[in-house]
Amino acid sequence: MGDEQAFGLLVRRYTKSAYAVAYSVTGRHEDAEDATQESFLVALRRLDECRNPERFGGWLLTIVRNRSRNLVRRESLRAADPIPPAASGRGPTPERETERSQLRDRLEAALSTLPSVQREIVLLHDLEGWKHREIAERLDIPSGTVRSHLHFARKALRIALGEEMEHIRL
Amino acid sequence: MNMHRHSSTHSSPEDRDPELERLLGALDPAATDPGFWVGLQRRITEAGRFELARRRRLADITVAGTVTSWARAVVPSAVVAAAAAAVILLVVPAPPEGEVVVSVEELLSAGLEWEPSATPIDEDPAGGVTFATAEIF
Numbered sequence: 001m002g003d004e005q006a007f008g009l010l011v012r013r014y015t016k017s018a019y020a021v022a023y024s025v026t027g028r029h030e031d032a033e034d035a036t037q038e039s040f041l042v043a044l045r046r047l048d049e050c051r052n053p054e055r056f057g058g059w060l061l062t063i064v065r066n067r068s069r070n071l072v073r074r075e076s077l078r079a080a081d082p083i084p085p086a087a088s089g090r091g092p093t094p095e096r097e098t099e100r101s102q103l104r105d106r107l108e109a110a111l112s113t114l115p116s117v118q119r120e121i122v123l124l125h126d127l128e129g130w131k132h133r134e135i136a137e138r139l140d141i142p143s144g145t146v147r148s149h150l151h152f153a154r155k156a157l158r159i160a161l162g163e164e165m166e167h168i169r170l
Numbered sequence: 171m172n173m174h175r176h177s178s179t180h181s182s183p184e185d186r187d188p189e190l191e192r193l194l195g196a197l198d199p200a201a202t203d204p205g206f207w208v209g210l211q212r213r214i215t216e217a218g219r220f221e222l223a224r225r226r227r228l229a230d231i232t233v234a235g236t237v238t239s240w241a242r243a244v245v246p247s248a249v250v251a252a253a254a255a256a257v258i259l260l261v262v263p264a265p266p267e268g269e270v271v272v273s274v275e276e277l278l279s280a281g282l283e284w285e286p287s288a289t290p291i292d293e294d295p296a297g298g299v300t301f302a303t304a305e306i307f
Contacts, residue, residue, distance in 0.1 A: 003222050008215045015211050019199075029199060033210060040214045044221045103196045126187060127194045154187055161193060 011040060014057060017138075018064045020128050024119040025068035027112055031075065035068040042067060058138040065120075110160035118153035125150055 018039055023032035043050075043060050050059045111119050120139070124130040125146075132150070136143040199206040 003226070004215070004219065007218050007222060008211075011211050011214045011218070015207060015214065019210075023197065033199075036210065037214050037217065041217055041221060044218050100196055100202065103193070107193065107197055122190075123194070123197075126191045127197060132185075154190055157190060157193075 007044065010056070014060055015040075017057070017124060017128050017130070018060060020123040021061050021064045021120050022068045024111070024123050025065060025116060026072055027108055031071055032068070035064060035071050038071075039064040039067045058140060061138055106161060110157050113160060114153055114156055118149045118156070121146055121149045122153035122157065126154075 015036065018036045019032050022035035022039070023029070026032050026035060039060065043063050046063075050056055111122075114122070117139075121135055124135050124138075125132070130138075132143045132146045135146045139146070195201060203209075
């Protein structure tokens with residue numbers, strides 16, 4: 001397998017989980033997308049540092065987390081300088097009045113109340129379908145800790161999204 | 171909503187939260203843009219091509235550099251060895267094949283049996299042989 005094919009395989013395998021982690025840190029779709037792309041390129045440049053191929057996933061997610069935090073820091077510094085709304089291109093538009101957009105806003109608000117590790121775990125488990133053991137291996141924490149974080153994250157989200165949860169049951 | 175799962179085998183049923191999973195599915199960019207993941211993966215692999223090409227060039231330089239450094243050490247050593255061999259061959263004559271020149275004293279002290287195959291070079295008028303050459307096969 002050529003190196004381009006191998007890289008493509010890694011990208012397909014880890015893009016969604018990288019995005020989930022990036023989103024858990026940044027809380028914004030566009031920032032999560034940027035951080036994900038940036039992280040893969042950083043991982044490629046620093047590939048020699050990943051000595052154990054089996055730990056590539058966890059190593060990549062560490063890079064994602066760090067790049068996402070850097071991006072949030074850069075964005076917060078940029079936010080200190082007022083930018084004309086027309087130039088930003090990323091703020092909400094008046095057209096974002098659909099039900100899904102409102103739901104996303106509620107979800108983002110609910111997730112922002114969680115500690116970052118709970119946010120990351122609930123997105124990896126409930127959005128990406130990872131198992132406790134997989135998350136524990138990637139994040140290098142005990143499986144029991146993953147279960148505990150997941151339990152409290154779900155509890156907090158259910159409270160924050162009470163109305164939406166009722167809507168689903170009906 | 172069609173959501174891609176990381177693994178085809180899920181945790182035990184009691185571990186899943188289908189209601190919350192449905193809600194969180196709204197965060198999946200593909201829910202509003204079905205081509206999102208394919209597009210993102212394509213952009214990442216495109217951007218990765220430049221880095222991969224750079225790594226290949228670096229690897230080629232490293233191989234060429236290694237071979238060159240070997241040549242730098244090997245060639246002068248070979249030249250020196252060849253020069254030394256030439257000096258040895260030219261300065262030290264090789265003995266004729268099959269012929270060993272020894273003195274009479276050496277033959278006598280070595281206890282070798284021999285027959286003089288050459289006539290004495292010189293004869294002492296007193297009856298002794300002062301010089302002789304011999305060939306030992």
